[in-house]
Amino acid sequence: MAMLWVVERERLCKESAPTVTEILRRDQSRVNSIQSRLRRNSLKESKATTIPANSGNSIGTGNYIVRIGLGTPKKDLTLIFDTGSDFTWTQCQPCFGPCYQQQDPIYDPSLSSTYTNITCSSQQCSQLSSATSFDPRCFTNTCFYGIEYGDSSVSQGFFGSETITLTPSDVFPNFLFGCGQNNTGLFGGAAGLIGLGRDPLSLVSQTSSKYGNYFSYCLPSTTSSSGYLTFGNGGGSSNGSSLQFTPLLSNSQASSYFFDIIGIKVSGQTLSISKSVFETAGSIIDSGTVITRLPPAAYDALKTAFRDQMKQYPMAQALGLFDTCYDLSKYNSVEIPQISFLFGGNIEVPLIANGIIYAVSASQVCLAFAGNSAASDVGIFGNVQQQTLDVVYDVAGGKLGFGSGGCS
Numbered sequence: 001m002a003m004l005w006v007v008e009r010e011r012l013c014k015e016s017a018p019t020v021t022e023i024l025r026r027d028q029s030r031v032n033s034i035q036s037r038l039r040r041n042s043l044k045e046s047k048a049t050t051i052p053a054n055s056g057n058s059i060g061t062g063n064y065i066v067r068i069g070l071g072t073p074k075k076d077l078t079l080i081f082d083t084g085s086d087f088t089w090t091q092c093q094p095c096f097g098p099c100y101q102q103q104d105p106i107y108d109p110s111l112s113s114t115y116t117n118i119t120c121s122s123q124q125c126s127q128l129s130s131a132t133s134f135d136p137r138c139f140t141n142t143c144f145y146g147i148e149y150g151d152s153s154v155s156q157g158f159f160g161s162e163t164i165t166l167t168p169s170d171v172f173p174n175f176l177f178g179c180g181q182n183n184t185g186l187f188g189g190a191a192g193l194i195g196l197g198r199d200p201l202s203l204v205s206q207t208s209s210k211y212g213n214y215f216s217y218c219l220p221s222t223t224s225s226s227g228y229l230t231f232g233n234g235g236g237s238s239n240g241s242s243l244q245f246t247p248l249l250s251n252s253q254a255s256s257y258f259f260d261i262i263g264i265k266v267s268g269q270t271l272s273i274s275k276s277v278f279e280t281a282g283s284i285i286d287s288g289t290v291i292t293r294l295p296p297a298a299y300d301a302l303k304t305a306f307r308d309q310m311k312q313y314p315m316a317q318a319l320g321l322f323d324t325c326y327d328l329s330k331y332n333s334v335e336i337p338q339i340s341f342l343f344g345g346n347i348e349v350p351l352i353a354n355g356i357i358y359a360v361s362a363s364q365v366c367l368a369f370a371g372n373s374a375a376s377d378v379g380i381f382g383n384v385q386q387q388t389l390d391v392v393y394d395v396a397g398g399k400l401g402f403g404s405g406g407c408s
Contacts, residue, residue, distance in 0.1 A: 047210050048232030049170045055223045056080060059103050061188030062290040064219050064383065066229050068194070069165030070177075071112030077104050077191040081217070081229055082288035083393070086131040086199035086255045087147055089155050089178030090192030097156070097182030103189035109160065109179055118143040118159040124176055125159060130255075131201035145178050153185020155192070164203075166231065170210075176201055196287070197255035198395060207231060213395040217287065218406035221354045221387040227407040233394075243392060243401040244347035249282070256284045257393065259400050260344030261379060264298065266305040267337045273298050283379035285391070285400065291321060291358075292369050292382040299371030302339075306367050309337040322358065322366035329362040341381070349402045355385040 056065045063080040070077055070090065077090055091099050093108040109115040118124050120136070125143035128136040132147040136159065143159040157180040164175040180192060187193070195202045196215065204215055211232040218227040249258040261283045264271050277297045294302065303324050313334065316327040328334050336357055340350040358368040368384050388408060392401030 047212070048230055048234035049167050049211075050228050050230040051166055053081070053217055053219065053227040053229045055220055056188055056190065057223050059189035061186065061190060062383075063188075063190075063288055064217075064227070065190055066194070070107055070162055071109070072114040072163050073112075074163070074165045075105070075107055075112075077107060078102075078189070079192050079194045080187065080190045080288070081194040081196055082286075083196045083257060084284070084286035084288045085147075085149070085193065086195040086197035086202040087128075087145070087178060088175075088192070088194050088201075088203055089145075089147070089157070089180045091155075091183050092157060092179035092181050095181050095183075097184075099181070099183050100185070100187060101189065102187075102191045104191050107179075107191065109162070112162065114163040114173065115179075116161045118161060118176070124161075127176075127199075127201055128159060131195070131199045147178070149185065151186050153187060155180040155183045155185075157181040157183075170231075172207055172210075175203075175206055196393075198257070199255045202255070204231075204393075204395065208396075214393065214397075215395075216390060216392040216401070218390055219287070219383055219387050220407050221352060222408075225408045243390065243403045244345075244349070245392075245394070245399040245401045246343040246345045246347055248393075248395070248398050248400050251282065256286075257400065258282050258284050261341060261381070262344060262346075263342035264302055265338075265340040265342065265348070266302065267309060269305075270342070271298075271301045271305055273301050277375070278379060280375050281378045283381060285381045285386070287383050287386065289380045289382040290384055292385045293372050293377070293380045294369060295375050295377070295379055296371045296373075297375065298379075299369060302369060303367065303371075306337060306339075316364045316366075319360060319364060319366055321370040322368075325364050325366035327363045328365050334365075341385075343400075343402075347402065349389065350404065351385055352388050355387050358384065 051066050053064050053066050056063045065078050065080055067076050067078050091106045093106050120138035120141050120143050125136050128145050132145055134146045137144040145159045146156040148154050157178055160179045161174050161176055163173045165171045196204050204213060214233045215231045217229045220227040246259050251258045261278045277295045307324060313326045316325040319325055336353055339356050340348050342348055356368060357365050359365045390403035390406030
């Protein structure tokens with residue numbers, strides 16, 4: 001058996017042995033090097049990028065908007081971001097049908113050196129069916145898409161590939177999107193829409209090699225404040241310890257983010273709602289739906305409890321979806337009952353006042369929820385109720401996170 005002795009390097013040559021001070025200096029240099037390398041690796045692994053998110057009220061939409069660059073040279077565009085859809089598109093010149101009025105100049109692909117049309121025979125063209133719920137059509141061997149939203153808004157046009165720029169250091173070539181040349185609907189002055197669902201054509205999926213199917217956002221509560229949309233882990237404002245996570249659920253409608261709502265609290269008291277009420281159709285979270293929709297039985301329980309605690313205030317005329325409204329014009333201050341949602345994993349998420357009441361005017365302030373028409377309709381946790389929350393989509397990890405006070 002061979003035996004080896006381990007001898008300190010400093011003892012091999014006594015006449016040049018370093019002093020204790022030198023040993024400690026070298027040791028600290030090594031530690032500094034290790035720490036620096038690990039910090040670089042940590043930054044490299046997080047790969048997060050954050051862009052400002054703002055209310056779309058200023059351009060006539062109840063959704064939230066970001067600005068990104070498209071093309072080479074890039075043209076900055078204001079787009080709605082939507083977790084309830086998968087497909088990204090923008091209006092394009094020339095418009096073959098109607099194009100609505102938008103804030104930015106309409107994107108012209110002929111001015112970009114990196115735009116290409118997708119051919120009908122390509123694999124990418126066949127992916128449109130799942131992302132848009134419509135089979136693609138073909139015009140002169142160019143793939144043609146069509147998509148219709150729940151409010152009957154429509155976009156149609158050529159399916160293309162282009163360079164998309166989120167920040168100067170986050171540039172993605174060959175991004176697949178719709179070049180809309182026939183567009184109508186309720187998009188306000190936005191140039192189009194970013195799909196953040198789970199389909200392979202969503203922005204989340206197309207950038208997954210860098211961001212790992214992880215994104216988050218905070219929706220500001222006023223037009224004068226700013227929130228954020230972050231891709232990758234490590235951005236946003238809440239640290240991991242302040243986030244609460246609930247599981248994302250598997251569902252045949254894979255592009256939607258299903259999760260469990262298990263209860264509602266009003267002023268600290270859990271409402272008497274059977275668990276089966278929420279389980280019948282399930283629930284999704286959606287940044288593109290403005291007002292939360294609840295199963296009829298759940299909404300009735302919430303409305304009853306809210307009215308009971310607001311009975312000192314005079315009621316006002318109902319407004320559209322809102323059937324519980326108050327005239328508060330004669331009051332300097334008002335006490336609004338606190339509402340919290342209970343999600344799977346036994347987490348509780350309190351809502352801010354702007355997520356509880358919707359003020360049309362001082363004389364018409366309404367409970368900011370609506371009931372679905374049938375128990376079989378899916379519940380939707382909308383963007384008014386998400387305001388100022390850190391909302392984290394760890395799609396790869398199968399969980400959805402919430403943190404309070406992410407923005408104002």
